[in-house]
Amino acid sequence: MEGMRKTALFAILYGLLVAAQLTFAQAPATPVKVSSVEGITEYRLANGLKVLLFPDASKPTVTVNMTYLVGSRHEGYGESGMAHLLEHMLFKGTPTRDSIMKLLTEKGANPWNGTTWFDRTNYFETLDATTNDNLKWALEMEADRMVNSRVSRKDLDTEMTVVRNEFERGENDPASVLEERVMSTAYLWHNYGRSTIGSRSDIENVPIERLQAFYRKYYQPDNAVLVVAGKFDQDQALGWITQYFGAIPKPTRVLEIPYTAEPAQDGEREVVLHRVGDTQNLLVAYHIPSAADPDSSVMDVLSFVLGNQPSGRLYKALVENKLATGIGANEYELHDPGMFLLSAEMLKTQDFKAVEDALFRVVENLTKEPPTQEEVTRAKNNILKNFEQSANNTAAIARALSENIASGDWRLRFLDRDRIEKVTPEDVVRVAQKYFIDSNRTIGRFIPAAETPKRAEIAAPADLNAALNGYTGRALISEGEAFDPSPANIESRVTRVTLPSGIKLVLLPKKTRGGTVVANVSFHWGNLDSLKGKAGAAQAAGALLMRGTAKHTRQELQDEFDRLKATIRVSGGLDGATGSVNTLRANLADSLKLVAEILQQPTFPASDFEENQRARIAGIEGQRSEPATIAGTARNKHVTRYPLDDPRAALNSDEQLARLRATTLDQAKQFYKDFYGASNGEVAIVGDFDPAEIRPLIDQLFGTWKSPKPYTRIPAEYRAVEAVNQTLEAPDKANAYLYAIMPIPMDQQDPDYPAMVLANTIFGADTKSRVWIRIREKDGLSYGTNTSFNASSRDKLATFGLGSTFAPENVVKVETAFKEELARLLDKGFTEDELKIGKDAMLQERQVDRTSDATLAGLFVNQAELARTMVREANLETSIRNATVDQLNAVVKKWLKPEAISYFKAGDFKKAGITK
Numbered sequence: 001m002e003g004m005r006k007t008a009l010f011a012i013l014y015g016l017l018v019a020a021q022l023t024f025a026q027a028p029a030t031p032v033k034v035s036s037v038e039g040i041t042e043y044r045l046a047n048g049l050k051v052l053l054f055p056d057a058s059k060p061t062v063t064v065n066m067t068y069l070v071g072s073r074h075e076g077y078g079e080s081g082m083a084h085l086l087e088h089m090l091f092k093g094t095p096t097r098d099s100i101m102k103l104l105t106e107k108g109a110n111p112w113n114g115t116t117w118f119d120r121t122n123y124f125e126t127l128d129a130t131t132n133d134n135l136k137w138a139l140e141m142e143a144d145r146m147v148n149s150r151v152s153r154k155d156l157d158t159e160m161t162v163v164r165n166e167f168e169r170g171e172n173d174p175a176s177v178l179e180e181r182v183m184s185t186a187y188l189w190h191n192y193g194r195s196t197i198g199s200r201s202d203i204e205n206v207p208i209e210r211l212q213a214f215y216r217k218y219y220q221p222d223n224a225v226l227v228v229a230g231k232f233d234q235d236q237a238l239g240w241i242t243q244y245f246g247a248i249p250k251p252t253r254v255l256e257i258p259y260t261a262e263p264a265q266d267g268e269r270e271v272v273l274h275r276v277g278d279t280q281n282l283l284v285a286y287h288i289p290s291a292a293d294p295d296s297s298v299m300d301v302l303s304f305v306l307g308n309q310p311s312g313r314l315y316k317a318l319v320e321n322k323l324a325t326g327i328g329a330n331e332y333e334l335h336d337p338g339m340f341l342l343s344a345e346m347l348k349t350q351d352f353k354a355v356e357d358a359l360f361r362v363v364e365n366l367t368k369e370p371p372t373q374e375e376v377t378r379a380k381n382n383i384l385k386n387f388e389q390s391a392n393n394t395a396a397i398a399r400a401l402s403e404n405i406a407s408g409d410w411r412l413r414f415l416d417r418d419r420i421e422k423v424t425p426e427d428v429v430r431v432a433q434k435y436f437i438d439s440n441r442t443i444g445r446f447i448p449a450a451e452t453p454k455r456a457e458i459a460a461p462a463d464l465n466a467a468l469n470g471y472t473g474r475a476l477i478s479e480g481e482a483f484d485p486s487p488a489n490i491e492s493r494v495t496r497v498t499l500p501s502g503i504k505l506v507l508l509p510k511k512t513r514g515g516t517v518v519a520n521v522s523f524h525w526g527n528l529d530s531l532k533g534k535a536g537a538a539q540a541a542g543a544l545l546m547r548g549t550a551k552h553t554r555q556e557l558q559d560e561f562d563r564l565k566a567t568i569r570v571s572g573g574l575d576g577a578t579g580s581v582n583t584l585r586a587n588l589a590d591s592l593k594l595v596a597e598i599l600q601q602p603t604f605p606a607s608d609f610e611e612n613q614r615a616r617i618a619g620i621e622g623q624r625s626e627p628a629t630i631a632g633t634a635r636n637k638h639v640t641r642y643p644l645d646d647p648r649a650a651l652n653s654d655e656q657l658a659r660l661r662a663t664t665l666d667q668a669k670q671f672y673k674d675f676y677g678a679s680n681g682e683v684a685i686v687g688d689f690d691p692a693e694i695r696p697l698i699d700q701l702f703g704t705w706k707s708p709k710p711y712t713r714i715p716a717e718y719r720a721v722e723a724v725n726q727t728l729e730a731p732d733k734a735n736a737y738l739y740a741i742m743p744i745p746m747d748q749q750d751p752d753y754p755a756m757v758l759a760n761t762i763f764g765a766d767t768k769s770r771v772w773i774r775i776r777e778k779d780g781l782s783y784g785t786n787t788s789f790n791a792s793s794r795d796k797l798a799t800f801g802l803g804s805t806f807a808p809e810n811v812v813k814v815e816t817a818f819k820e821e822l823a824r825l826l827d828k829g830f831t832e833d834e835l836k837i838g839k840d841a842m843l844q845e846r847q848v849d850r851t852s853d854a855t856l857a858g859l860f861v862n863q864a865e866l867a868r869t870m871v872r873e874a875n876l877e878t879s880i881r882n883a884t885v886d887q888l889n890a891v892v893k894k895w896l897k898p899e900a901i902s903y904f905k906a907g908d909f910k911k912a913g914i915t916k
Contacts, residue, residue, distance in 0.1 A: 028246025031238055037411050037473035040401075043238065047250035048222025051241055052401065052410060054229035056394040058480025058513040059851045062230035063395040064138040065124040066146075067402040069225075070218035072196045073118050073258060073335070081198015082206060082214050084116040085156075085163050089211070090123065090219075092155040094148040097141060099777070102768035106837045107134060108844020116196055119335040120406035126395050128844050129231040130484075136240050139228075143244035146224065151215050153208045158780030160203060161807075166783040167197050168807055171734035172626060174277045174446050179341070181271045182444035186285050186339060190262040192332075220251045225405045229398035231482065262287070262337060264457050269442040276732035278621040279325070280346040281446035282356055284363075286435050288340045291333035291407035292462035297419035298431045299340060303329045304379035305371050305428065306342065306362065310547075311378060311555045317362050318344055319611055323355045325618035335407050337458040340435065347618050352447055366432040371425045378555075380420055381562035387417050388565055389582065391477055392514035409464045414473045480688075481511040485850035487877070491870035494860070495691065501703030506684040506860035507691050512853065515585040517687030520857040521595060521702075522865065524576040525675045527712035533645035535574050536663035537671035540609065542572025543616075544668065547608040550601040554608070557594070566591045570598045574647050575714060577676065582854065585688040589697055596701040602672065609665045616660055624653035627730040627737040628805075630906035634726055635739045638902055639799070641721075647714055677707025684860035686853040716795040718745040723899060727811075727914075728906040736907025738814055740802040742900050748793050754879035755891040756798075760789035762838040763825055763892075764802065770825065775804065775817050782806045782814060793866055800896060808907035811914055815903060822898055829889035843877055 031043035031051060043051040071083050091100045091114065104112045104125055112125035123142065127134040170176050180195045187193025197203075226245065228237055265287055289295050306314045307329025318324040328343040342363070344355050390396055397413075404412040440456035483489075495507040531538075546569075548554045561568050566583035568591060579595040581588070623629045636650035644655060651659065683698050721743065730736070746753060764771030764787025775785040782804050791798035806814050849855050863869060909915075 028242050031242060031246075035411070035471075037414055037471065039476045040410070042410070045221065045242070045246050047246065047248055048220075049245050050225040051238075052225065052227045053234055053237065054227065054394060054398060055232060055234055056229065056479060056513055057231045057482045058511070059394070059483065060129045060231055060485060061126050061395065061848055061851050062129040062135050062138075062228065062232050063124060063126040063398040064135070064142060065122055065227040065229070065398045065402060066142045067120050067122040067225045067227070067405050068219055069119070069223050069406060070121055071117050071119045071406070072194050072198070073191045074218065075191060075194070075198075078202060079206070079210065079214065080194050080202040081163070081167075081196070082202070082211060083121055084197055085160070085203060085206065086151070086211060086215055087114045087116045087121050087123075088159045088163055089151050089155060089215075090114065090145050090149050092150055092152075092159065094144050094150060096148070097144060099768070099773075100141065100145060101777075102773075103141070105766045105768040106841045107137065108841050108848055110845045110848045117403075117406065118192055118196060118332075120402055122399070122402040124399050126230070126848065128847050130847075131844075135228070135232050135237060139237075139240045140244045142226070143248065146219055146221070146245070147248055149215065149219070151208070151212050156206075156208055156211065158778060160206075161780035162776055162783050163197070164200065164203050165735065165781070165806055167200060167203060168734040169783060169805060170197060174273060174275045175281050175343075175345070177275065178271075178273045178281055178283050178444045178446045181273055182283050182285050182442050183339065185269050185271045185444075186265070186287065186442040187262055189260055190336065191258070191260070192262075192334065192336065192338070217253065217255070221245060221248050222250055223255060225410070227398045227401055229394045261460070262458070265440050265442075268438050271442070271444045273444065273446045275446070276625060277446065278348065278625055279618055280348060280350070280352055281444075282344045282346075282352065282359065283444035284342045284359060285442045285444070286340045286440050287456060287458050288331060288338050288435055289459050290335060290337050290461040291404075291416075292409075292412060292464050292467075293459055294419055294462075295431050295434075296331075296333050297416050298423050298427045299331045299333070300383055300416075300420055301376060301379045301423045302428050302431060303331055303340070304382060305375050308379070308382070308558075311375065311558070313362050313365075314342065314344070314359065317358050318355060319615075320607060321358070322610065322614065323350065323358055325350075325615045333403075333407060336461055345618060345622070347614070347621060352445070356443075363432070363436050366436065367429055370429045373425055376423060376425045376428060378559055378562070380423060381559070383420055384417065385562045385565045388514070389516075389567065392512070392516045394513065408461065409468060411468050411471055411473075412464065415467060415471065477514045480513040483510055483851070485847055487870040487874035490850065490856070494870070496864070496869070497695070499695075499699045499703065501678070501699050502680070503678060503698060503702055504682045504864040505695065505698055506682070506864050507695070508686045508856065508860070509689055509691055510687065512688045515688045516853070517581075517583060517585055517588050517685065517689045518853045518857045519581040519588065519592060519683065519685040520861045521579040521681065521683045522576065522861045523578075523599075523678045523681035523707075524713070524865075525677060525680065525707040525711050526575050526709050528647065528714050530675075530709050531574055531647045531714070534671055535647060535649075536659040537667035538572065538574040538675075540612070540663050540665070540668035541604070541672045541676075542577065543612045544604045544608055545570050545572055545577070545598050545602050547612075548603045548605055549597050550603060551597060554605075557598070560594060564591050564594075566594075568594060568598075570595055572676070580854075580857075585690075588685075588689050589693065592694075592697060592701060596705075599676070600705055604665060604669050604672070606665055609668065613660060613663070617657060620653050620656050620660070625730060625733070627733050627735060627906035629653070630728050630730050631737045631739045631904040634728060634904040634906075635741050635902070638724060638904070639719075639721055639741055639743055641719065648716070673708070675707060675709050678702040678705045679707040680711045682861045682864035684857045684864065686857045686860070713794075716792045716797040718743055718795075718797045721902070723902050725903045726905065727909060728904070729908070729910060730906045731908055731910070733908050734807070736806055736808040736811055736905065736909070738802065738804045738806070738811065738903065738905045740818065740901050740903050742800045742897065742902070744791075744798040744800060744895055745796045746791050746798040746895070747796050748791050750791070752891045752895065753791055754876055755883050755888050756789055756791075756895065758838055758842060758880050758883055759830070759888045759892050760787055760800070761842055762830060762834050762888075763787055763821075765789070766841070768837065768841070770821050771802070771818060774821050775814060779813065779817055781810045781817070785814070793862075808909050808912035808914060811905055811907065811909060815905070819898065822896065826893055826896065826898070829892075830885050832885055835883065835885050835888065839880060839883065842880060846873075846877065
């Protein structure tokens with residue numbers, strides 16, 4: 001107890017000292033401009049803080065991303081997982097700000113989070129920029145928690161159990177555990193061999209004093225990079241940054257540069273993992289250079305050449321040849337020499353040795369059968385397309401820069417692009433010969449040396465100063481218009497028409513950053529009677545749409561996507577099909593033509609059908625023993641009681657597998673022939689395009705494509721079900737799940753709907769809610785706990801429920817806590833403060849959501865189907881804005897009945913000593 005008093009006193013005195021420094025320090029010096037590349041400008045403060053400003057007025061949002069150059073690489077003995085644990089602790093608050101999570105939610109930040117990796121920790125939030133105080137608030141908050149976070153014993157006691165539950169969730173996944181074992185075997189000395197989340201013992205036993213010392217050491221301005229991106233005034237932002245961050249003194253301590261280097265691996269290593277599971281996994285790892293090394297860019301191309309689907313060599317050798325159900329190829333590009341990973345997943349019945357032999361043959365043949373120019377060009381086109389697409393998303397760039405910052409310099413993002421453009425087939429062969437050798441690999445198996453040693457000498461991290469000296473990048477991307485995402489403005493800009501074919505078309509042309517445009521198409525067919533017993537055939541048909549057309553093979557389609565700088569997705573289901581396009585203005589028409597071709601001219605290759613069936617079987621088998629699957633299936637079966645041939649039926653794993661295995665390719669083709677068509681559909685386009693060009697094109701592409709079967713929407717039906725409480729065993733799983741559910745006879749037209757949505761948000765749907773605060777923040781029982789409320793747009797069926805993840809031994813505590821909070825809600829109701837905070841957060845979050853063109857396109861398609869406009873969105877927000885405490889309290893008492901809620905829990909409760 002005395003030690004705890006001293007710790008608390010020290011924290012208080014430290015906070016007062018920092019506050020005094022911020023108050024009485026001399027006016028900070030003006031930030032110094034360092035460099036500028038492609039619209040991003042770096043400044044340096046006198047205390048060492050690096051600042052990157054990236055203005056983009058095309059969307060009314062602003063993103064703040066704070067990166068600290070500390071990750072698991074910097075942890076000492078007994079400190080594993082400390083960087084990640086500290087990431088959680090910085091959301092707990094400061095002496096002047098309690099619960100950063102709650103404050104971010106109140107501000108409507110979306111997204112917001114913190115992440116930890118080997119070389120860095122970052123914190124980010126995207127806020128509505130139309131409220132000028134939001135950026136000021138975010139900068140002041142980040143400066144405050146940089147040096148004033150509590151990091152207290154009390155907060156650690158609750159957050160440690162949350163992090164431990166996150167650790168337990170990872171322990172449920174054999175593939176994830178296998179990767180940890182492979183990394184720790186491949187790295188004998190370097191900290192990259194440690195999992196970022198740390199060991200269970202270190203998480204549970206870390207002394208608060210060590211955690212506080214770790215925080216004070218690394219969370220300082222000279223070890224941080226601040227990124228501000230989006231719509232903001234640069235001079236004003238620099239002024240705030242100088243005011244809040246510049247006032248923090250430069251620390252006197254000197255950070256040690258980690259000097260442990262992994263020696264060249266001197267022989268093949270192996271690790272075998274035995275755990276409960278339903279699929280086999282192979283993982284092969286090779287040491288590779290750091291992200292700053294020019295060979296790292298070649299590795300990007302090599303990863304695509306091996307792992308792309310369907311052109312990748314591993315994919316063709318293992319999946320197309322029916323040896324495996326899935327493969328992967330990716331690299332960890334890090335500050336120090338990283339790792340290249342090749343993986344394969346198999347059913348229990350597949351031959352592990354055959355897969356392993358085939359994988360090694362593919363790797364060895366990279367030198368015997370070098371990649372062709374076509375393979376390398378395809379890889380480069382795909383990588384560069386993704387780079388260009390990401391360049392149009394300012395918020396995503398702001399977050400992604402953390403990886404480049406951690407690797408050595410933010411400008412590495414652009415240098416890597418330049419290097420990739422120059423990669424040749426000869427480079428790929430050279431890199432494969434250098435690093436893909438037996439003595440440099442570590443093999444991991446989840447199932448149950450050369451005579452003359454040959455070693456891959458990995459170069460030390462490259463010196464970026466020479467490579468980046470004078471680097472300026474390329475011309476700036478064209479900026480978009482400043483767009484007001486209010487419902488009224490959106491509706492004033494939208495054109496809604498019904499084409500001669502009957503297709504409902506919604507168009508919102510606007511100038512966007514980089515000239516981007518998105519399009520969504522949605523078509524519907526069939527009815528309850530005609531679709532009975534057709535689910536297996538429908539799923540198979542939909543899964544094959546993008547596997548080739550009469551004009552293009554699967555690979556040729558992907559090549560066309562890359563040529564058009566487009567991301568195109570087309571999928572089909574039981575009662576309809578959807579397609580989406582994300583591309584540039586000049587390529588929209590050709591991209592839509594590809595969507596039409598995919599929907600109207602699929603070839604249904606037999607080999608792809610078999611491959612898809614095997615992959616889906618493996619997916620079901622791989623999840624059937626997971627607690628979330630077990631509990632979720634029990635929940636769905638309880639509330640959705642239809643015959644197995646009914647389109648609305650809920651199936652368990654065995655039923656899904658039986659339906660899969662009974663489905664034939666001929667059935668899939670017949671379903672397509674009987675149902676596919678555009679007789680009933682909607683199309684929405686948002687972004688930079690010419691309506692006069694696109695409007696007639698839609699009718700030309702889809703107007704004469706008619707569905708042979710009539711369409712009548714399948715209704716959702718409310719059924720009162722008895723409340724049950726089921727406990728289900730999931731052996732050898734460190735994590736457990738609880739789902740609760742209650743059906744409610746309500747649709748979105750119900751006058752109580754807006755109040756129920758708001759009430760659920762305040763009660764349990766976000767990180768400032770009662771359920772979250774009680775179960776995660778106060779009791780520290782769960783990594784993730786949320787309630788949900790969903791209502792049909794047209795049918796009297798809604799559900800209220802809970803989802804929670806936790807350690808099996810905490811099942812009673814979690815269930816009890818939820819029941820207590822629900823009882824307290826129904827007894828005491830909401831407060832005026834909760835209502836105000838909930839309203840503000842929900843309205844700001846909805847505003848931020850509408851800044852996404854893809855979100856708007858999806859909304860417009862839904863509105864067209866339901867004959868709605870943005871007036872409905874405005875009316876919903878008005879109802880939320882005008883909601884009262886009395887109204888919310890009355891609504892929850894009317895609809896939420898504790899005695900009608902069913903509970904479904906799955907986990908290894910027997911091992912935890914929990915009886916049913």
